[in-house]
Amino acid sequence: MTFEPQTALDSINRHKPSAILEVTEFRGETTLLINKLDLHAVASHLKRNHGFVFLADITAVDYLGLRNPRYEVLYVVHRFGEGFEDNARLNLRIGVPEDRLRATSVTNIWKGADWLEREVYDMFGIVFEGHPDLRRILMPDDYDYFPLRKDFDVRNREPSKRCFERELEAGKLDFRGSLDKPLEKSPNN
Numbered sequence: 001m002t003f004e005p006q007t008a009l010d011s012i013n014r015h016k017p018s019a020i021l022e023v024t025e026f027r028g029e030t031t032l033l034i035n036k037l038d039l040h041a042v043a044s045h046l047k048r049n050h051g052f053v054f055l056a057d058i059t060a061v062d063y064l065g066l067r068n069p070r071y072e073v074l075y076v077v078h079r080f081g082e083g084f085e086d087n088a089r090l091n092l093r094i095g096v097p098e099d100r101l102r103a104t105s106v107t108n109i110w111k112g113a114d115w116l117e118r119e120v121y122d123m124f125g126i127v128f129e130g131h132p133d134l135r136r137i138l139m140p141d142d143y144d145y146f147p148l149r150k151d152f153d154v155r156n157r158e159p160s161k162r163c164f165e166r167e168l169e170a171g172k173l174d175f176r177g178s179l180d181k182p183l184e185k186s187p188n189n
Contacts, residue, residue, distance in 0.1 A: 003081060003088040005030040008050045015045050031091040039075075039094050040104045046077060047109055052090065054078040055110035058117060060096075060124045064150035069095035073103050073126060077110075096126055105131040123148035140167065 019038035046052040056076040075092040105128040118137040125146040
């Protein structure tokens, strides 16, 4: 039996009538714009009642100067069915205003959200309230910038240089000898 997204939408509307703000279809995928305050309830409902047990990805988009709210967080959730036609994917979006960079963590619904939320926090500065260990995952802990924001100046290398120099001084990085050794030739050369 083929999964119909409308079944899930109707169920969400009965459970949380104000949760879905917009529905779009593109190339066979359904995307729901969700009221940010209802995200946790909708995610939990989708997992519990419709089998969306797999969180495939979380990312964010910065619409600097194009939209308000400036940011959106996108959750890609997947449902595995008995047959191929029962598999389904839904995209859930929430708007995150620039003056309140916060979203509710979904780590207690999908454990896989842990590192995905940390990556979004690290790259965009969006704080996931209720996350068990929200800290930087790619950039140094004391890095003051968020590299995937549209207003991040990629030409300004000073913040990265300062972080690198601090790590080097603290003895956390050690490149001694790495430039003195000749490169080894591979057996194919």
